Amino acid sequence: MSDHAAPPATLEFVSVAPAAVPGLRGGSAYRARGLEAGVHRGLPSTTLTTIFSLDGPVLGAWDEGALGTSAGSRADLVLAGMHTAPILIDQPTHQEGIQLQIDPLAARTLFGVRAADLVGAFDGAEVLGRIGRDLWERVGDSAGPRERIERIARTFRTWCADPAARAGRVRADVAEAWRLVLASRGRITMDTLAGQVFLSPRQLRTEFAREFGLGPKSAARLTRFEAALATIAGTVHHERSPDLAGIAADVGYADHAHLTREFRRFTGASPSAWIQEERRNLQAGGHGTAQD
Structure with a gap:
């Protein structure tokens, strides 16, 4: 031994x-x-x-x-x-x-x-x-x-x-819808989004899903989660404890409980459990926190 x-x-x-x-x-x-x-x-x-x-x-x-x-x-x-x-x-x-x-x-x-x-x-x-x-x-x-x-x-x-x-081009209105979802960090309403790109809500859902494989509402929820995740990851990378209630408010969740529900939906774990699992990766620069 x-x-x-x-x-x-x-x-x-x-x-x-x-x-x-x-x-x-x-x-x-x-x-x-x-x-x-x-x-x-x-x-x-x-x-x-x-x-x-x-x-x-x-x-x-x-x-x-x-x-x-x-x-x-x-x-x-x-x-x-x-x-x-x-x-x-x-x-x-x-x-x-x-x-x-x-x-x-x-x-x-x-x-x-x-x-x-x-x-x-x-x-x-x-x-x-x-x-x-x-x-x-x-x-x-x-x-x-x-x-x-x-x-x-x-x-x-x-x-x-x-x-x-190339496999053709993305429809201009669908590409613009995608950019608007990202720019709003998922906080744009579907009616507003459809109006901005001059499509009916039904057309928007159909063409968006045909191009990206998920609908605009799911994309908006995913974008909001991604914004929360990036903030949490960056905070842990700098060896601070994330203020989950503050992050929830900042990215557009109704409250801390809403953030936790969405986090579980997308990760299968609570924010605290995920942080514990990924702490070493986050501190080393994983999940987009790496520095040049």
């Missing part, structure tokens, strides 16, 4: 500037060693999740019992659409890669599909085919995070410049 203690876990995050990669809203290069194996919650967001995993495939499932089985999903290149419930991700003791949050308006240009076509997707190689596998290999051959990010950025710029690979 060894008397040597195991080395402490290390987590490293390097943020990716949104301007660096076409369609990017946020992202980071990550590297972790010595983690405790477990299950991580992949939270809903208003972005498409793209992961280049360079230290073994990502294993995911909607039910914990399916993780690592044929009922679950596994991929070295993950490309997932928006969802409104957490996806469970196997957390190994070591991991390394690049995670990007892509705006759904860029899906047609970058990936040749609508954001709605990615709902339920997981394996990016199945969506992108050979070009996706080639990019994953080139990223893996890169010397470090900065070179990896630059290779992704160059490839995405090439894809954007290829009109033959």
